[in-house]
Amino acid sequence: MTYSLLTVDPIGPEAMALALAGCFGVVVGDVAAADPDGDPDARNWDAPVSCEHRPVFGDISCSLDTYADESVTDQPLESDFAVRFARAVGTTVLFPASEAPPSAYWVATPEGLLTRARLELSDDEPPRYAVTAVEAPLAQLPQATVTRFAEIVREQRPATPLADAFGASVRRMRESAPESQRAALDDSTGSPVWSAGNSLVAWERVIVQMESGWAHSGWYPAGLYRERLEARDAFADLASRLPGDVAVLLGETLERLDGRFAAATEEGATGILFKELSGEAAPGQVPDSWWWHRRPEPAPWEQA
Numbered sequence: 001m002t003y004s005l006l007t008v009d010p011i012g013p014e015a016m017a018l019a020l021a022g023c024f025g026v027v028v029g030d031v032a033a034a035d036p037d038g039d040p041d042a043r044n045w046d047a048p049v050s051c052e053h054r055p056v057f058g059d060i061s062c063s064l065d066t067y068a069d070e071s072v073t074d075q076p077l078e079s080d081f082a083v084r085f086a087r088a089v090g091t092t093v094l095f096p097a098s099e100a101p102p103s104a105y106w107v108a109t110p111e112g113l114l115t116r117a118r119l120e121l122s123d124d125e126p127p128r129y130a131v132t133a134v135e136a137p138l139a140q141l142p143q144a145t146v147t148r149f150a151e152i153v154r155e156q157r158p159a160t161p162l163a164d165a166f167g168a169s170v171r172r173m174r175e176s177a178p179e180s181q182r183a184a185l186d187d188s189t190g191s192p193v194w195s196a197g198n199s200l201v202a203w204e205r206v207i208v209q210m211e212s213g214w215a216h217s218g219w220y221p222a223g224l225y226r227e228r229l230e231a232r233d234a235f236a237d238l239a240s241r242l243p244g245d246v247a248v249l250l251g252e253t254l255e256r257l258d259g260r261f262a263a264a265t266e267e268g269a270t271g272i273l274f275k276e277l278s279g280e281a282a283p284g285q286v287p288d289s290w291w292w293h294r295r296p297e298p299a300p301w302e303q304a
Contacts, residue, residue, distance in 0.1 A: 001075045003066040005082060006105075006119075006129070008140045009091035010061040016053060019088035020066065023081055024049050025074040048072050058128035059141065060094070060119075082108035092140040094119060094131070099155035107134060107141075116149055116217070117141075150221040158208040163200035166253050170197070170246055184243045192241040195234065196250055202231035203257055210264045210296055220300035226277040232291050258291075265294035276301070 011019075017031040024031075032047035036054060044050075051066040068075050076084065078095055086093045086108040094117055097104035107117040118133040134144045170193055174185035187193040206220075206228035214220050235254060239247050271286045273295045286292065 001068050003064075003068075003078055003081050004095060005064045005066070005085060006056070006060045006094040007062045007064065007089070007091050008060060008093070009089075010055065011053075011089050011091070013053070015089060016051060016064070019085055020049055020051055022088050023076070023084045024068055024072050026072060056129055057126055058122070059131045059143070060129035079106060079108070079114060082106065083112055083114060086110050087112065092138060097152065099152050101151055101155065104149070104152050104155075107131075107138065109138060109140070113138075116152065117144070118149065148219060148221075149217075150224065153217050153219070153221055154224060156205075156209070156216070158205055158212070160201050160204040160208065162253050162257060163197060163204045166200055166249060167197045169249055173243075173245060181243070185246065192238055193246060196238050196242060196246070199231040199234045199238070200250075200253060200257075202228055203254075203261075207257055207260050207264065210300075211260065214300045222277050222301040225301065229277075229287075229291055233287065233289060236289075261291060262294065264296065266297050267293060268295040 013033045013035075016033045017028050020031045020033065021028045026049060030047055031049045031051065032044040033051045033053060034043045036052045048071045049066065049068050051064055053062055053064045055061065056063050082093050082095050087110050090110050092107060092109050094105045094107050097106055097116070103118045103120055105117045105119045106114060108114050113136060115134060115136040115138070117131050117135075120130045120132050122128040122130065131141045131144045133147050133149070134141060135146070135148055137146050138144065167187070170185060170187060174182050174187075177185060185193060187197065206225065209215065209220065235250070239250060242250060270293060274286045274292055276295075276299065
């Protein structure tokens with residue numbers, strides 16, 4: 001398994017090897033910490049754990065690319081490895097997040113804190129690293145703004161098995177339908193079938209994230225939550241534009257998702273949720289639909 005870390009403080013090869021040995025449960029002699037531009041003949045190419053390290057500039061001092069081969073039985077998740085390594089060397093470390101923004105990183109501190117960071121790379125030569133924002137205050141990165149990263153939550157893609165099953169069923173309907181009926185089952189971008197599937201994905205995602213306790217960020221932007229409710233609104237118009245069998249299938253899928261949404265929320269006073277999500281409270285603006293009058297408790301946009 002391969003691990004990519006960045007460290008705030010510089011680390012010598014000896015300290016690096018000792019820390020890696022502890023992280024993987026091997027002896028120090030089984031770790032090769034090497035400069036990739038160093039003498040290749042002086043490197044232990046057969047070591048079960050190898051680490052190429054190089055200095056970098058800015059808020060980050062060192063870049064490490066570590067590989068543990070199949071003989072190493074203890075191969076932790078990257079987050080666990082980062083926490084172990086940070087504790088072992090006594091400095092804050094960063095590693096890439098799975099979300100799409102290239103600036104999305106996780107941070108692990110020697111105290112065991114795991115939080116988010118935004119890492120920017122300059123156009124200088126050599127480039128300089130800047131940790132511009134974090135989701136929790138970090139003593140070793142006091143210059144970073146403490147904020148939440150809504151763009152990371154937007155990029156999260158929890159599994160949507162019910163929406164996927166709806167799409168698969170519609171495709172089977174189209175394949176078995178007479179030629180004259182296939183146009184109504186078209187799922188190209190912008191079609192009613194496509195819009196139904198797209199809105200189902202949005203609706204199921206917020207429910208899955210709600211049921212998980214808003215994993216993995218622990219919060220949810222109010223603006224994104226409003227968009228998910230608006231996706232649920234869209235079905236009122238879509239149902240009348242779908243072929244009968246598809247409309248029935250959509251209704252069955254929505255019934256299951258709506259039940260889960262209701263179970264995960266609590267009824268609130270009229271207009272409270274709408275005001276929280278939009279900042280508006282004018283009479284007559286509050287939607288009538290029941291999902292606009294049920295609120296997750298505690299509200300995820302209020303969580304720290």
